[in-house]
Amino acid sequence: xxxxxxxxxxxxxxxxxxxxxxxxxxxxxxxxxxxxxxxxxxxxxxxxxxxxxxxxxxxxxxxxxxxxxxxxxxxxxxxxxxxxxxxxxxxxxxxxxxxxxxxxxxxxxxxxxxxxxxxxxxxxxxxxxxxxxxxxxxxxxxxxxxxxxxxxxxxxxxxxxxxxxxxxxxxxxxxxxxxxxxxxxxxxxxxxxxxxxxxxxxxxxxxxxxxxxxxxxxxxxxxxxxxxxxxxxxxxxxxxxxxxxxxxxxxxxxxxxxxxxxxxxxxxxxxxxxxxxxxxxxxxxxxxxxxxxxxxxxxxxxxxxxxxxxxxxxxxxxxxxxxxxxxxxxxxxxxxxxxxxxxxxxxxxxxxxxxxxxxxxxxxxxxxxxxxxxxxxxxxxxxxxxxxxxxxxxxxxxxxxxxxxxxxxxxxxxxxxxxxxxxxxxxxxxxxxxxxxxxxxxxxxxxxxxxxxxxxxxxxxxxxxxxxxxxxxxxx
Numbered sequence: 001x002x003x004x005x006x007x008x009x010x011x012x013x014x015x016x017x018x019x020x021x022x023x024x025x026x027x028x029x030x031x032x033x034x035x036x037x038x039x040x041x042x043x044x045x046x047x048x049x050x051x052x053x054x055x056x057x058x059x060x061x062x063x064x065x066x067x068x069x070x071x072x073x074x075x076x077x078x079x080x081x082x083x084x085x086x087x088x089x090x091x092x093x094x095x096x097x098x099x100x101x102x103x104x105x106x107x108x109x110x111x112x113x114x115x116x117x118x119x120x121x122x123x124x125x126x127x128x129x130x131x132x133x134x135x136x137x138x139x140x141x142x143x144x145x146x147x148x149x150x151x152x153x154x155x156x157x158x159x160x161x162x163x164x165x166x167x168x169x170x171x172x173x174x175x176x177x178x179x180x181x182x183x184x185x186x187x188x189x190x191x192x193x194x195x196x197x198x199x200x201x202x203x204x205x206x207x208x209x210x211x212x213x214x215x216x217x218x219x220x221x222x223x224x225x226x227x228x229x230x231x232x233x234x235x236x237x238x239x240x241x242x243x244x245x246x247x248x249x250x251x252x253x254x255x256x257x258x259x260x261x262x263x264x265x266x267x268x269x270x271x272x273x274x275x276x277x278x279x280x281x282x283x284x285x286x287x288x289x290x291x292x293x294x295x296x297x298x299x300x301x302x303x304x305x306x307x308x309x310x311x312x313x314x315x316x317x318x319x320x321x322x323x324x325x326x327x328x329x330x331x332x333x334x335x336x337x338x339x340x341x342x343x344x345x346x347x348x349x350x351x352x353x354x355x356x357x358x359x360x361x362x363x364x365x366x367x368x369x370x371x372x373x374x375x376x377x378x379x380x381x382x383x384x385x386x387x388x389x390x391x392x393x394x395x396x397x398x399x400x401x402x403x404x405x406x407x408x409x410x411x412x413x414x415x416x417x418x419x420x421x422x423x424x425x426x427x428x429x430x431x432x433x434x435x436x437x438x439x440x441x442x443x444x445x446x447x448x449x450x451x452x453x454x455x456x457x458x459x460x461x462x463x464x465x466x467x468x469x470x471x472x473x474x475x476x
Contacts, residue, residue: 016356023059024403025433025446026349026465028274031415032435032444033110033469036122037274038348040173040185041262044120045473048111049442052468057105059465089144092135092455094159095396101134105467120175122187126350127249130344131164132394147208147218154205156223161395163198165341168193168249173260183264191343193254193283194245195230198341200395204297221297222330227339228292229254229285230281248287256283258343270354270381279343286338296330345393352386359409382409390423399424410420413437421448433465442469 029035030043034057051057105127110122138155204222211217230248234241238450242465246255258281265273319467359380384407391400401423409415414436421429433446448463 007371010100010431018024022392022401022403023465024388024390024401024409024416024421025431025448027348027388027390028352029407029415029417029433029435029444030391031409031437032442032467033122033471034105034108034444034467036110036173036175036185037108037126037171038185038278039106039274040175040260041183041276042175042185042274043183043262043264044110044112044122046110046112047472049109049469049471051105051108051124052470053107054056055468056108057103057465057467059103059463069173072167075358082454085144088406089140092137092140093157094137096135096282096401097132097384097394097396098134098162099394100129100164101131102129103127103232108469118177118331121173122175123172127166127168129166130342131162133162134159134396135162136160142206147206151208151210151216154207157202157204157206157224160202161200163196163200163341163395165196165198165283166194168194168253171260182443185260187252187260189258189260189279189281190252191258191281191283192249192251192254193229193256193287194248194376195234196254196341197226197228197229197231197282199224199226200344201225213280216471217299219297219299220330226292227285227289229289229339230287232290233288245346252287254283254287255283256343257281262348272354273350274352274354276347277348278346278348279465280345282340282342284338284340290334291337291339291340292332294330294332298330325387347391348388350386350388352384356381356383359412363418380409383407389448406440417446419448431463440470440472443467444469 022036026032026035027038028042030045033046033049033051034045034287035042036044037057101276105124105126108122108124108126110120110121136159138159139157142150168191168453170190170192172188173185175183175185177183187452193304202224204224207219209217209219230253234244255411258279260278260280262276262277263274267273359382384405386405388403388405389400390403391398403421404420405419407415407417415434417433419429419431419432419433423429429449429450430451431446431448432450434440435444444465444467446465
């Protein structure tokens with residue numbers, strides 16, 4: 001019964017904390033300066049901008065491709081234990097992802113040099129959380145059902161796969177307009193890790209077979225490792241959490257390097273192709289490191305008592321003898337070895353077709369008038385349609401999402417973007433984003449999976465983004 005209660009708690013945590021990193025509403029929404037974070041080669045037509053600290057880039061995501069809270073706790077007359085068994089334990093498999101990502105922008109500034117108007121610089125700092133785990137299918141079955149009905153079945157330990165980190169990112173980017181056809185960008189990043197936990201290279205199995213000296217024989221073959229950095233001291237309560245957090249965020253944590261690259265290419269006067277590769281980098285973990293391993297193999301057939309030899313020592317603890325024997329064969333150890341983790345690299349790519357009424361360009365340049373009758377290298381139109389591909393590298397391989405989008409601009413003061421996204425979390429994800437300009441103040445707000453708000457507890461995905469910027473377009 002205790003194992004079943006633990007299963008209920010785990011499912012509660014799992015179904016309420018699954019997040020994804022795709023920001024399809026913000027990507028290539030160039031009216032919003034934060035689009036440069038997703039593609040350093042995106043259009044940048046501002047003279048300068050500054051995000052309002054802690055309000056210029058807030059985002060949160062939640063979703064699940066397995067079960068929702070409503071699947072377990074809906075008042076549908078079914079026994080909760082039955083629902084857990086059918087919908088969670090046997091309804092999900094080891095490919096079902098449990099992931100989380102959130103970002104808070106602390107500083108974000110961009111500017112154009114007067115003597116080099118084709119170059120746009122941006123720099124800043126943001127705090128990022130990224131966690132991913134997978135449903136431990138075999139171990140969930142073993143914990144819920146036991147092994148009595150599974151003689152000869154190998155329960156895989158490889159199903160244990162998870163990682164998580166909190167990192168502060170310092171970045172500096174250069175966006176360069178090479179000509180009226182191509183714009184490229186690059187962004188360097190310095191990572192200051194706050195804490196990290198990972199367990200992604202596990203293998204082994206547990207199996208029960210008929211025994212030779214007893215009814216059953218249990219075999220454990222394990223090669224498990226959990227690596228942690230920045231957690232051990234905090235868990236022991238030896239440090240002030242807030243001071244330690246700030247110190248590690250400001251270069252006092254585990255350090256790493258990375259970069260982003262991207263471009264925008266104009267196929268013709270109305271068609272644009274973009275792509276970006278983000279977080280190509282690593283973090284070397286050396287601070288407050290503690291790793292745990294379980295490696296070895298053992299087979300036991302329970303406690304064996306041989307008479308009359310056992311009567312010679314009536315105080316002998318046969319159970320402890322069994323535990324000591326297993327621990328000797330499959331030792332649980334810890335160490336302080338440093339390690340390297342690579343960041344979750346992300347790929348974005350899109351194609352966009354502009355049409356409708358031509359709008360006055362906001363680009364700051366003394367440009368010749370092109371065939372559209374507009375100033376600037378890339379003309380503006382009231383409407384845009386297109387598609388986007390997003391891929392993120394995960395411990396079980398790449399995870400992809402495909403998006404179709406439509407944008408409409410009301411002059412230069414209001415832009416709307418709606419998206420329809422298909423991924424492993426949802427096949428009916430409709431999103432809406434807005435950017436509104438009032439003088440130098442720009443406000444944007446975005447939300448995904450709007451249909452899910454009819455019943456949040458039954459929803460498999462929900463997200464929002466919000467920001468406030470000060471922008472100078474510098475029109476001439």
